[in-house]
Amino acid sequence: MENILLEMKGITKSFPGVHALDNFSFNLRSGEVHALVGENGAGKSTLMKILYGVYTPDEGEILMEGKRVTIKNPSEALKLGIGEVFQELNVCLQLDVTNNIFIGNLKTKHHLVDDNALREETRKILRDTVGMDVEPTALVRTLSIAQRQMIEIAKVVSRGGKIVVFDEPTTSLTKEETNHLINIIKKLKKQGMGIIYITHRLEELTILADRVTVMRDGKYIRTMDYADTTNEELVNLMVGREMTEKYPVYQRKIGEEILHVKGIRDKGNINIGEIVVRKGEIVGMAGLVGAGRTESMRILIGADKGEVDEIVLFGKKISRLQNVHKSIESGIVYMTEDRKADGLALPLNIEKNISIASLKRFSKRGIVNAKKADENAWEYVKNLKIKISGLEQEAKLLSGGNQQKVILAKWMSCNPKILIFDEPTKGIDVGAKYEIYKLINELSDAGMGIILISSDLPEVIGMSDRVYVYREGRTVAELDQTEIEASNIMQYATGIKKQGKG
Ligand SMILES: Nc1ncnc2c1ncn2[C@@H]1O[C@H](COP(=O)(O)OP(=O)(O)OP(=O)(O)O)[C@@H](O)[C@H]1O
Numbered sequence: 001m002e003n004i005l006l007e008m009k010g011i012t013k014s015f016p017g018v019h020a021l022d023n024f025s026f027n028l029r030s031g032e033v034h035a036l037v038g039e040n041g042a043g044k045s046t047l048m049k050i051l052y053g054v055y056t057p058d059e060g061e062i063l064m065e066g067k068r069v070t071i072k073n074p075s076e077a078l079k080l081g082i083g084e085v086f087q088e089l090n091v092c093l094q095l096d097v098t099n100n101i102f103i104g105n106l107k108t109k110h111h112l113v114d115d116n117a118l119r120e121e122t123r124k125i126l127r128d129t130v131g132m133d134v135e136p137t138a139l140v141r142t143l144s145i146a147q148r149q150m151i152e153i154a155k156v157v158s159r160g161g162k163i164v165v166f167d168e169p170t171t172s173l174t175k176e177e178t179n180h181l182i183n184i185i186k187k188l189k190k191q192g193m194g195i196i197y198i199t200h201r202l203e204e205l206t207i208l209a210d211r212v213t214v215m216r217d218g219k220y221i222r223t224m225d226y227a228d229t230t231n232e233e234l235v236n237l238m239v240g241r242e243m244t245e246k247y248p249v250y251q252r253k254i255g256e257e258i259l260h261v262k263g264i265r266d267k268g269n270i271n272i273g274e275i276v277v278r279k280g281e282i283v284g285m286a287g288l289v290g291a292g293r294t295e296s297m298r299i300l301i302g303a304d305k306g307e308v309d310e311i312v313l314f315g316k317k318i319s320r321l322q323n324v325h326k327s328i329e330s331g332i333v334y335m336t337e338d339r340k341a342d343g344l345a346l347p348l349n350i351e352k353n354i355s356i357a358s359l360k361r362f363s364k365r366g367i368v369n370a371k372k373a374d375e376n377a378w379e380y381v382k383n384l385k386i387k388i389s390g391l392e393q394e395a396k397l398l399s400g401g402n403q404q405k406v407i408l409a410k411w412m413s414c415n416p417k418i419l420i421f422d423e424p425t426k427g428i429d430v431g432a433k434y435e436i437y438k439l440i441n442e443l444s445d446a447g448m449g450i451i452l453i454s455s456d457l458p459e460v461i462g463m464s465d466r467v468y469v470y471r472e473g474r475t476v477a478e479l480d481q482t483e484i485e486a487s488n489i490m491q492y493a494t495g496i497k498k499q500g501k502g
């Protein structure tokens, strides 16, 4: 077929104990967005790392515009016109913007011109390619994730790039940043570039995708024109079975009040009203990014400075939680949205990562019962369907979504009384989401109280018994079961509707 930019044929790649890719083939046309979808651990990122020269395939070949190429490292990939925007961005954080754009590409003429000229060119490149204004001398580590992504895109485009790969680019972006990125992708497409787009947010495909390829367990399943398929069909192909229910049907038994916080404040704009959680209840926290949900919970658990008016836990007034450790001891556990900062100990194995916060449960007089810790870890691996080759495997070798599941297992292992989930299904595929929801339901069944912070509105609606809506650091509404509904939540979150609270 004409205008085929890239072909990957019969790609096979094994890691010790894992068959990551098995005879996988697909192609990319110029001027298209080709989406790549599949469950956590399906092999999407591995395939893209092969294209970028990070890994060498065991078998298979790569053709660029019909010519066979070998790509030994990322700088060769860039020379061939291939750029990648990973979630774990490969920008050099300690360099400034200019050096990132020109890294490995400083032509002789640039050595002759002064730094100022180089900076001016950087400014121009950023403006022309991605419509962004940043100081060329700014250190990349001071920039937001969205800005770093833009620098990556500008780098590829300014070198006459032909292909850009996006691997879950929107997971940490705000709505506005996401829209900007989508516009840039549309522009690249118009210029005839080929785009490979990986996401677990299938609704993004509606706006972007021309074709979509489904992979499962490292194998090629099917390629379709996006117009000829539906997200339901894609999900069924991804998980290899019919998925009809997105949220498990569950009869919840809600009991007495177990947590009552009178108010949470800080010196900034956080001034959250009452928070009540009952036994077995799932309380949703809705709001736009920046509404203060994460901030207030961090103050509550003692991770950040601020004031908390009276905490009553199981009918007993307890003193202000001074730090995260105290908070875990009291039975309140917070699972952060920030996967990296949450301290998944990357070099440690999976068993240790799961047990690390709950060692007390498995110890007697300071001695850890390894067998018990092991059994606990296996139980979560099984329940959450974490794809691993063994408990001894290092956490850093897991796919992104599977790392997230290990973090979930770690916090659930603490046997908390109150569990605060902050964006628990970020980067998790649809099938696994269902498993996580089931587990959250089981936790509620066991009498735990659950707070669910989520920007995924259907998730908040599908799971919560009651919802607090926050806006600009304040409680603007408390909705009971009958009032939990998308447009209702959005109207409070954006300030169109008011309940006269907070
Ligand atoms: N360097 C490595 N060493 C060992 N195993 C690896 C390595 N890189 C990836 N794997 C394994 O290969 C499989 C595919 O992982 P990959 O990261 O490609 O999945 P993915 O489709 O991107 O998943 P996700 O949606 O969770 O990001 C997983 O089982 C993963 O644990």
Ligand SMILES: [Mg+2]
Residues within 6 Å of the ligand: 044, 045, 046, 167, 399, 400, 401
């Ligand atoms: Mg991945």
